[in-house]
Amino acid sequence: MTAVTIPVALPSSRRWPWFGAFAFLFLITSQALAIITSPADRDMGDLQKIMYVHVPSAWITMLSFFVVLVYSVRYLWQRRENDDLLAASAAEVGATFNGLTLVLGMLWGRPTWGVWWTWDARLTSTLVLFLIFVGYLSLRAFIDEPVRRAQWSAAVGILGAINVPIVYLSVRWWRTLHQVQSSPSTVDPLYVLFLRANAFAFLFVMIYFIRQRYEAARIERDAELAAQAVALGGR
Amino acid sequence: MTPKRKWAIAGTAAIIAVFGWMLYGGLDKNVVFFLTPKELLAKGTKGYDVPVRLGGQVRPGSVKWNDQTLELRFALTDGSSEVAVHSKGTPPQMFRDGMGVVLEGRFGRDSVFDATSLMVKHSNEYRAPKAGEKPQEMYRTLIKGSGS
Numbered sequence: 129m130t131a132v133t134i135p136v137a138l139p140s141s142r143r144w145p146w147f148g149a150f151a152f153l154f155l156i157t158s159q160a161l162a163i164i165t166s167p168a169d170r171d172m173g174d175l176q177k178i179m180y181v182h183v184p185s186a187w188i189t190m191l192s193f194f195v196v197l198v199y200s201v202r203y204l205w206q207r208r209e210n211d212d213l214l215a216a217s218a219a220e221v222g223a224t225f226n227g228l229t230l231v232l233g234m235l236w237g238r239p240t241w242g243v244w245w246t247w248d249a250r251l252t253s254t255l256v257l258f259l260i261f262v263g264y265l266s267l268r269a270f271i272d273e274p275v276r277r278a279q280w281s282a283a284v285g286i287l288g289a290i291n292v293p294i295v296y297l298s299v300r301w302w303r304t305l306h307q308v309q310s311s312p313s314t315v316d317p318l319y320v321l322f323l324r325a326n327a328f329a330f331l332f333v334m335i336y337f338i339r340q341r342y343e344a345a346r347i348e349r350d351a352e353l354a355a356q357a358v359a360l361g362g363r
Numbered sequence: 364m365t366p367k368r369k370w371a372i373a374g375t376a377a378i379i380a381v382f383g384w385m386l387y388g389g390l391d392k393n394v395v396f397f398l399t400p401k402e403l404l405a406k407g408t409k410g411y412d413v414p415v416r417l418g419g420q421v422r423p424g425s426v427k428w429n430d431q432t433l434e435l436r437f438a439l440t441d442g443s444s445e446v447a448v449h450s451k452g453t454p455p456q457m458f459r460d461g462m463g464v465v466l467e468g469r470f471g472r473d474s475v476f477d478a479t480s481l482m483v484k485h486s487n488e489y490r491a492p493k494a495g496e497k498p499q500e501m502y503r504t505l506i507k508g509s510g511s
Contacts, residue, residue, distance in 0.1 A: 167491040171457060176489055241482045242455030246465075248396045283372075287379055303396045303418065305465050310487040319489050 144339055151332035158329045162322035172240055180322060182232040184330035185225050189257070192222025192334060193292045196264070200285030203278055212278035213349065215285050216268060217341035221334055223261035230254060241305060249298040250306035257295055260288040274352075397465050401444040403476075410470050417446065417468070417476055418484065423460040439464065439476070446470070450478035457483040 162180045169176035199215035202208070233251070234244045245251065264284050271277035299308045312320050397418035403410050417439065425438035435450045448466060458464070463484035468477050 170490050170492040170496060172485070179489070240455065240457050240485055242457075243480070243482050246482060283375070287376075290383070305396070305482055305484055307485050307487040310489065314486075314488045316489055316491045318491060 141343070144336070144343075147332070148336045148340070151329070151336045155326075155329035155333055158322065158325040162326060166318055166322050167316075175236065175239055176319070178232060178236040179319065180326045182229060182236055183323060184327040185229040185232060186254075187327055188330045188334045189222055189226040189229050189254075190292050190296065191331070192218050192225060192338075193257070193261075193289055195338065196222065196285045197289040197292075200282035203282045204286075209274065209278065209349070210346070212274075212282065213345040214338070214342055216265075216281065217338045217345055219261055219264050219285065220341055221337045223258065223265060224337075225330075225334070226254070226258045226261055230258060246305050248304040248306060249302040250295070250304045253291060253295045253298045257288075257291050260284075260291055264288060274349075399441040399444070400439055400446040401441050403446060403470055404444050411472050412469050414467070414469060416465055417448075417470075417478075418463070418465040419446075421458070421460055421462050421464055426460055435481075439466070446476050447474065448476045448478055450481050454481050455483045457485060 159180065163177055166177070168174045195218035196215045199211045199218065203211040203215065233254075237246075238244050264281060267284055268277055268281050271280060298304060299306055315323070397416035400417065400419050403415065403417055419439040419441045422438040422440045422445065427436040429435075433452055435448075435452075435454055437448055439446045439448050450466070450468070458481065463486065465482045465484055466476065466478040467480040467482075469479075470476050
């Protein structure tokens, strides 16, 4: 058997690498500023600084699922394959941030609450969200036929999004160990400023990651199509 | 849409609905994360010697810490009712007077809650220290400063 080389047109984007560089520079700068210049919390000391990664990460997780929802709906509506690829890319990035949120939360919980983990509604629903992301991604891996894969994953992407408001409101609906959402009135103005800066940094990184994953997904798709053409046409 | 596909979609929707109900629908009534002192006391004799989570506030001034035996005693309050708590081992660094805590353990017939684990419930407030306060030191003296 001989290896077949299939030419694939690489999507060329000159502006995205610049955006990526900007995103990471922004992230490094706002993290460094937050860690060096914001004062330690009166109760938890420097542990408060985990806020600058845990909270943005959690927001980005929920936003990623919203992106999955939007592109899943648009796929079912307009049947454009690119929408399916975008939804899948957002799911992969969202799963990563969701995992990060859980791990950072555990690292924060151990010294402040005294435990790594507890089965309260906030923690449990966030874990369920992670399992939905993983389920979505493994579903895609199991279906080979692109149109069926896109339809089924769009269905999961839409139904799974129900969990996002549940995660957000869990601390208000049920008694939890996790505290309710902070607001600018309960957080020192300086912390709020750095939290927002880092939230934007995470947002830029998310956009860059989704874009990169989307380009990779398009290359994969083109390679699949080319391979099919070779197999059918027997060049 | 073929009938087979309709069944497949209906089946999937049903499975997801049941799964969702199991996770969340029943949670409100059946799986309360913790009881308040008032709710625990309202159970009467049924509340004794069963594993339960109890949540509330550490009543200011009630903390007694024995640094020889590592025994901690305090009163847990929800504003209206109060339960005496006994626990062993060093509490988390954030533990102090007036803090919210969630305990795991059993309510004994001697009306003392024997906690096997103590979790500190942090509020949603984050403040920088006021002028003159040094957070690192406050942090270290939390336990020592709360009585002996």
